[in-house]
Amino acid sequence: MKKVLILLLTMVMAIGLAACGTSEKASKAGEGKKVLVMGTSADYAPFEYIETEKSDEIIGFDVDLAKAIAGKLGYKVEVKDMEFNGLVQALKSGQADFVLAGMTPTEKRKKNVDFSDIYYTAGFMIVSKKDSGINKLEDLKGKTVGVQLGSIQEGQAKEIAKTIDIKIEDRNRIPDLIQEIKSGRFDSAIIEDTVAKGYLTNEKDLAGFTFEAKGVEGSAIAFPKNSDLTEKFNQELKKMKENGELDKLVVKWFGGEQK
Incomplete structure (x- = not known):
């Protein structure tokens, strides 16, 4: 009986060691990734x-x-x-x-x-509603312009504000800017042209024009x-x-x- 128990314990230990070895190999493989x-x-x-x-x-x-x-x-x-x-x-x-x-x-x-x-x-685009009457930078006078927080467009808005009286508002994400324009809280937003074109394709009530950016x-x-x-x-x-x-x-x- 003792011999049988010893044999069983030996087998269990052998299986355990083999499993540990496999686990270590898998762990090392993961570490190397x-x-x-x-x-x-x-x-x-x-x-x-x-x-x-x-x-x-x-x-x-x-x-x-x-x-x-x-x-x-x-x-x-x-x-x-x-x-x-x-x-x-x-x-x-x-x-x-x-x-x-x-x-x-x-x-x-x-x-x-x-x-x-x-x-x-890429370039930059002023995006607004089609019926906004905003077709050039000068049309932004007295308007609220949205930009993405921390973006290069925020810097461009500040450059525009040096010569044109605008109010700058920021949001964390581009969809937020689009929503603010559609709801009427923003008159327009400055968005990279490649990105803006995608929104203009899907949002038929929006329009936009590109402008010459400074120091980009x-x-x-x-x-x-x-x-x-x-x-x-x-x-x-x-x-x-x-x-x-x-x-x-x-x-x-x-x-x-x-x-």
Whole structure:
């Protein structure tokens, strides 16, 4: 009887050790998996957005670009949706490894984070109701103009306010700006033209016009200060510009090549 018990105990211990070994291997495999967290604000179609009727996945031009570059470097990407105004802080606090959100590398932002080379350049549009009578910048006199909090458009509104009397209001997300225009609380809003065109297609009661912006460089990828990822991403971004991969993504999401 003792021999039977000893044999059973030996078998149980052997199975346990084998299971532990398998568990350790799985754990090590998981530890070896490299994942970068991309911070973004998923309200900026076609750069980053969610097709809520289809899934809760964040898709868009910036997401494809991030996955393409990270994949070439041996990383996978985890996309996290955040308020645009909190993206720089997310990098500083370690909540994100990089930010791709149509962000412009302003001098103020450069004091807190590092940027890649420019990957896309767009313009700006004044969006309002079709019957608003707002067809040029001068028509904004005495009007309430909405902008996304912390965005480059906020800076453009302040530039306009130097010569034209406007009231500036901010909101966290682009859909909020559109809703405020439709409800009549805002007379207009300043939105990046590529993004605005998507709303004008779907919102038939809205119209818009582009204007010449001041001191705008385009969009770049943001990183924590002194991150070794900055140069690595830059190298791959340069290759994508040279071999046509970046233009293919532009055509896919915007329908035309970069000028």
